[in-house]
Amino acid sequence: MTDCGCEKARRDLEEYLRNEVCKTQHTDIAEHLENCAGCRDEALVARTLTEVVARACKETAPEELRDQVLAKLRAVQATH
């Protein structure tokens, strides 16, 4: 198993979710997420945040909602 490690996975997570990383990194991170529950949670929250913000931006851009999501994100991160 060529696990890339939590540090790298989390550093590249944002790019990974935007599919902007190269294929090798992408594979490394996908593999890490499969084997690491902590980073998988992180990825799920980050993906949800991205989707919620994207959806919110199509309508209005409610600062309140954004703050709520960010607070939730920090709460999840704090548990790791």
Ligand SMILES: [Zn+2]
């Ligand atoms: Zn990890």
